Amino acid sequence: MAMSKAVLLGNGVVVAGFSPSGAVQPRVIPGGAVVWRGERIVAVGTEAELRRQFSDAEFLDACGGLILPGLINLHHHFYSALACGLDPGTTLSNFTDVLDRLWWRLDRALDFEAVRLSAQLSVADCIRWGCTTVFDHHASPSCLAGSLDAIADAVEAGGLSAVLCYEVTDRNGRDQARAGIEENLRFIRQQSGHPRIRGVLGLHASFTLRDETLAEAAKRRPEGAGCHIHLAEDPVDVKASRQAFGLRPVERLERFGLLDDRCLLAHGIHLEPDEYVNLARKNAVLIHNPESNANNAVGRLDVMEAANHGCLVGLGTDGMSSAMLRALRAAFLVHRAGRRDPSSGFKALPDLLFNNAKVARRFFDEPLLGELAQGAPADLIVVDAPPPTPIGPENLFSCLVYGISEAPVRHTVARGRLLLEDFRHRTLDPNQLAARARQLTPALWERFGALKSGTNFLGD
Numbered sequence: 001m002a003m004s005k006a007v008l009l010g011n012g013v014v015v016a017g018f019s020p021s022g023a024v025q026p027r028v029i030p031g032g033a034v035v036w037r038g039e040r041i042v043a044v045g046t047e048a049e050l051r052r053q054f055s056d057a058e059f060l061d062a063c064g065g066l067i068l069p070g071l072i073n074l075h076h077h078f079y080s081a082l083a084c085g086l087d088p089g090t091t092l093s094n095f096t097d098v099l100d101r102l103w104w105r106l107d108r109a110l111d112f113e114a115v116r117l118s119a120q121l122s123v124a125d126c127i128r129w130g131c132t133t134v135f136d137h138h139a140s141p142s143c144l145a146g147s148l149d150a151i152a153d154a155v156e157a158g159g160l161s162a163v164l165c166y167e168v169t170d171r172n173g174r175d176q177a178r179a180g181i182e183e184n185l186r187f188i189r190q191q192s193g194h195p196r197i198r199g200v201l202g203l204h205a206s207f208t209l210r211d212e213t214l215a216e217a218a219k220r221r222p223e224g225a226g227c228h229i230h231l232a233e234d235p236v237d238v239k240a241s242r243q244a245f246g247l248r249p250v251e252r253l254e255r256f257g258l259l260d261d262r263c264l265l266a267h268g269i270h271l272e273p274d275e276y277v278n279l280a281r282k283n284a285v286l287i288h289n290p291e292s293n294a295n296n297a298v299g300r301l302d303v304m305e306a307a308n309h310g311c312l313v314g315l316g317t318d319g320m321s322s323a324m325l326r327a328l329r330a331a332f333l334v335h336r337a338g339r340r341d342p343s344s345g346f347k348a349l350p351d352l353l354f355n356n357a358k359v360a361r362r363f364f365d366e367p368l369l370g371e372l373a374q375g376a377p378a379d380l381i382v383v384d385a386p387p388p389t390p391i392g393p394e395n396l397f398s399c400l401v402y403g404i405s406e407a408p409v410r411h412t413v414a415r416g417r418l419l420l421e422d423f424r425h426r427t428l429d430p431n432q433l434a435a436r437a438r439q440l441t442p443a444l445w446e447r448f449g450a451l452k453s454g455t456n457f458l459g460d
């Protein structure tokens with residue numbers, strides 16, 4: 001095999017990683033450059049030095065922008081891509097309505113083509129906003145078996161890394177719950193050696209899962225495979241779990257042995273202090289989704305409080321968008337608005353993106369994922385935000401939330417492959433995808449309109 005040519009990305013400011021507060025700070029290198037060969041980064045340093053060292057490397061121009069590690073999204077729903085502009089035709093007056101009258105009708109209306117197209121559109125959006133690793137949570141009860149393969153194909157074609165799962169639930173009956181478990185297990189095994197696309201066990205939420213389903217899922221879960229579940233997004237999860245099973249959601253997960261360091265818990269808003277302590281003790285992962293929580297008016301996770309109890313808190317978008325830097329800015333603004341304190345937001349929140357990298361490493365055999373360092377996978381982006389003010393490790397977070405988060409992404413590189421070059425997609429064609437989606441969506445929305453709401457949480 002011919003040795004692939006080195007690529008030198010220069011003329012920018014390198015930010016080698018996101019900082020954990022109070023610990024080692026990331027390197028910020030003005031006039032910096034990154035060199036990769038094949039899928040791996042081979043050097044990070046000043047451009048002058050690296051140009052001497054790699055004189056025959058191909059040059060990629062960052063045009064003065066910021067060179068960052070590829071972003072990571074811990075909670076997404078690709079299947080929601082065709083819901084934009086959809087009129088539910090009824091009032092959504094609480095969280096249960098949002099699920100029952102919107103999402104649980106949309107997911108049942110999906111066919112394979114809609115699943116595939118939604119995934120392709122979402123993957124293109126991830127690329128557009130510089131996300132190179134994404135954790136998706138999928139549901140399509142009318143085309144369940146094989147749906148994760150359709151999504152994996154889109155991820156593969158786009159060039160991203162992903163951790164996929166199917167949402168197991170009892171709300172569509174016992175057979176569907178079993179089929180969901182099978183789809184997860186099949187996919188986890190099939191992908192176990194894959195370098196970029198892995199499976200975990202997807203679960204909807206405590207209040208739509210019967211004991212026997214949780215027990216079966218826990219028993220059959222392969223060693224080391226994590227689970228990905230919604231937790232206390234709304235008080236209904238807590239209340240209904242207590243009512244039906246006599247336990248709060250965290251206690252139920254613990255009882256079935258599902259709480260461990262690969263347990264991904266989206267939201268975690270309506271928990272009590274002892275539950276945060278419990279999650280921290282198990283090293284489980286809480287995922288903050290500020291934009292989605294605001295949209296559903298379900299309250300907000302107090303990231304600082306959860307972190308003060310020792311919880312590891314990461315960041316996701318919950319299908320609202322694929323723009324992680326914008327989600328970080330939303331987390332910051334929602335935090336301040338909630339606290340009514342203009343001095344707050346600089347504790348715990350700067351850790352979110354750093355924690356995302358820490359979490360993603362648990363699911364791939366990549367100890368350097370999420371940073372720019374020699375030997376790390378060549379997952380990197382250029383944000384088109386030439387810094388107008390001094391930038392360093394000490395003010396990186398404030399530069400991110402006040403400026404950089406609003407800028408478009410110029411280049412997205414994943415495993416050394418250019419997916420977006422000078423704002424243009426190289427692997428997927430979003431215009432073509434949008435055109436196909438416009439043809440397909442009316443039929444999808446028509447199927448949606450014909451479906452009834454009124455689903456029982458635990459099936460009939």
Ligand SMILES: [Zn+2]
Pocket residue numbers: 075076077137230266318
């Ligand atoms: Zn979600």
